[in-house]
Amino acid sequence: MTQKSSKLTLGMLGKVFGVAFFVYLFFGFMLLPCLNTITQIFTTTDSAGNIDPLAVIRFFFAGNMPSYVLNSLKLAVCLVITVNIVGISIVLLTEYFDIKGAKILRLGYMTTLIYSGVALVTGYLFLYDSDGIMTTWLSGIFPNMDKNWFSGFNAVLFTMTFACTSNHALFLRNAIRGIDYNTVEAARNLGAKPFKVLWKVVFPTLLPTLFSLTVMTFITGLCAMSAPTLLGYDSINPEIVRLAGSSVADEAFPQARAALLSIILACFTILLLTVLSSYERKGHYLSVSKTKAKLQKQKITNPVANVLAHIYAYVLFIIYMTPVVMIVIFSFQTFSAVRMRKLDLSQWTLVNYFGKQDYSYLTSRGTYKIREGSISGVFSNEATLSGIQMSFVMSVIAAALACVIVVVACNYIFKHKKTGTILEYALLFPWLLPTILICYSYRTYFNSDSVWYVFNNNLYMRENVRFLIVMAYTVVKLPFALRMIKAAFYAIDEELEDAARNLGASSLVTFLRVKLPIVLPSVLAVFALNFNALFTEYDMSATFQSSYGKTYAMIIQNMCAEEGRDGYNVNASGRRCASTVFIMVISGLILYLVYGVGARDLGERIERREKRRKRIEAFKAKFTGKKKAAEKAAA
Numbered sequence: 001m002t003q004k005s006s007k008l009t010l011g012m013l014g015k016v017f018g019v020a021f022f023v024y025l026f027f028g029f030m031l032l033p034c035l036n037t038i039t040q041i042f043t044t045t046d047s048a049g050n051i052d053p054l055a056v057i058r059f060f061f062a063g064n065m066p067s068y069v070l071n072s073l074k075l076a077v078c079l080v081i082t083v084n085i086v087g088i089s090i091v092l093l094t095e096y097f098d099i100k101g102a103k104i105l106r107l108g109y110m111t112t113l114i115y116s117g118v119a120l121v122t123g124y125l126f127l128y129d130s131d132g133i134m135t136t137w138l139s140g141i142f143p144n145m146d147k148n149w150f151s152g153f154n155a156v157l158f159t160m161t162f163a164c165t166s167n168h169a170l171f172l173r174n175a176i177r178g179i180d181y182n183t184v185e186a187a188r189n190l191g192a193k194p195f196k197v198l199w200k201v202v203f204p205t206l207l208p209t210l211f212s213l214t215v216m217t218f219i220t221g222l223c224a225m226s227a228p229t230l231l232g233y234d235s236i237n238p239e240i241v242r243l244a245g246s247s248v249a250d251e252a253f254p255q256a257r258a259a260l261l262s263i264i265l266a267c268f269t270i271l272l273l274t275v276l277s278s279y280e281r282k283g284h285y286l287s288v289s290k291t292k293a294k295l296q297k298q299k300i301t302n303p304v305a306n307v308l309a310h311i312y313a314y315v316l317f318i319i320y321m322t323p324v325v326m327i328v329i330f331s332f333q334t335f336s337a338v339r340m341r342k343l344d345l346s347q348w349t350l351v352n353y354f355g356k357q358d359y360s361y362l363t364s365r366g367t368y369k370i371r372e373g374s375i376s377g378v379f380s381n382e383a384t385l386s387g388i389q390m391s392f393v394m395s396v397i398a399a400a401l402a403c404v405i406v407v408v409a410c411n412y413i414f415k416h417k418k419t420g421t422i423l424e425y426a427l428l429f430p431w432l433l434p435t436i437l438i439c440y441s442y443r444t445y446f447n448s449d450s451v452w453y454v455f456n457n458n459l460y461m462r463e464n465v466r467f468l469i470v471m472a473y474t475v476v477k478l479p480f481a482l483r484m485i486k487a488a489f490y491a492i493d494e495e496l497e498d499a500a501r502n503l504g505a506s507s508l509v510t511f512l513r514v515k516l517p518i519v520l521p522s523v524l525a526v527f528a529l530n531f532n533a534l535f536t537e538y539d540m541s542a543t544f545q546s547s548y549g550k551t552y553a554m555i556i557q558n559m560c561a562e563e564g565r566d567g568y569n570v571n572a573s574g575r576r577c578a579s580t581v582f583i584m585v586i587s588g589l590i591l592y593l594v595y596g597v598g599a600r601d602l603g604e605r606i607e608r609r610e611k612r613r614k615r616i617e618a619f620k621a622k623f624t625g626k627k628k629a630a631e632k633a634a635a
Helices: 002-042 055-062 065-096 102-113 117-128 133-141 152-163 166-177 181-189 194-222 226-231 236-244 254-282 303-330 335-340 382-415 417-432 435-445 464-489 494-502 507-535 539-543 552-561 572-597 602-634
Strands: 356-362 368-376
Touching: 002 055, 002 254, 002 382, 002 417, 002 435, 002 464, 055 065, 055 254, 065 102, 065 152, 065 166, 065 194, 065 236, 065 254, 065 303, 102 166, 102 303, 102 572, 117 133, 117 152, 117 226, 117 303, 117 552, 117 572, 152 226, 166 194, 181 194, 194 254, 226 236, 236 254, 236 435, 236 539, 254 417, 254 435, 303 572, 335 572, 382 417, 382 464, 382 507, 382 552, 417 464, 435 464, 435 539, 464 507, 464 539, 507 572, 539 552, 552 572
Parallel strands: none
Antiparallel strands: 356 368
């Protein structure tokens, strides 16, 4: 009886602690900061110190704030059109139509999966900026062209069009691979032409996926940060970050204006997610044959259309691959070659990665001055190394913390249906809000010594900001982790849990020894994907502008902005190229482990192992045969 009571007490204490921790997390790091942001709008004071709840609203309509909203809406609408056109076409060209070299094309189209955000934008700037490689080359052919053509709305639209097709490459590709070929074949047998089959049979089955991708693209365009900031386009998110760092001495109530713009973004996001949820609840089903056939690629019978399709496919391939190839090549070029944007194939170096070189420059007095070790690589520069270390540690902690919270929450959700539903909706709450709103709310709410929720500690001060960034990272990744890990919990057979319980195992032992090993591969995959996204993250970190919380992406961007000033950061462009390659290697490795090795079932692994064994045996037999023949000839 005593043993049962102790077990009951421990179990109850664990549940009470878990519930208390989650309530503390939800109210302290999700709800209260956002409510504080809303109150900022209606608690502004006039010059006399009186509260004027409508001051910000009046300023919004009288000032230029509507232009930021309209610019973001314009970008979002245009992105929906361009991204869907390019995204659908790259999937059709590699998965549906019979295009020569489809495997190579697919690799090129999926390069945006291994570098994104500020790394991708700086890659395009390296090519198309006023002193970029392509701009310099084109200006030699067309002397009268405007070298500053790659800026503003057109540059942002072009860059984000190709950056945002990653979701199409993942989700739409899976959807089109799941099409029943019997329906396509039936339509062809009835005399339908290939493009009519595509329009009448294939596209209707893809509509649910396309609708979801459209909403995701619209939200991405509306909340864009990296591209508008670096390419000079006035949209909502960069303006929020700018206002967050401003003061009343600079302009009228900047914090309240930033809060209003954040709330406008939140309203758009909530509306779009509500529409998406309503559309998904309606259900979309397609009647297929009982024996599903694998989709076979369709030949384009019209020779003209076939040639045009191949030309279009390889033009897209060149657009996708040119930044990647040029960045990789220039990452091994000398400082002068990178600075002048001119390839020097006679000289290759690793200085952009390792080592240091002296930099000599001409002073205003006409004398040369040498700055020792000023030309340095990514792994020999203290600033970039500290940025890599900080981003790595914070990303690992946040990704792991999100997974731990969600695994424990999922275990509770499946055991307690009623209260579990409340817990699930609470974890999905961050999806209703734009990331910039969450980060801005943290910055303003916790930048005070009177927040009782965190024991009156200013979390925005000095090193504390790192904890704030980790919490923002964690909260933002909770919804994605929940959707993925919850799906893995459905694979657990309830009979296994019953068997463990009948053998006398406690709930904790059952969870650790039965449930956790089953869901662990999915948990590790979610951890890897979250780490991948957070390691190169720029948008959230830019909101927490602080010398104590500079992440890897922020340091690289700041170095490029200050390149060459007073002889410092003279090799920032070279380090940027090397950093982008480093990011691509890390991201590519993680994606390979998740979607390559991790996605294979036991049968596929055994089959691959058998193929490797046969190849090794064939090579050995061939080698020993040649050796015996040589010995025989020598004899």
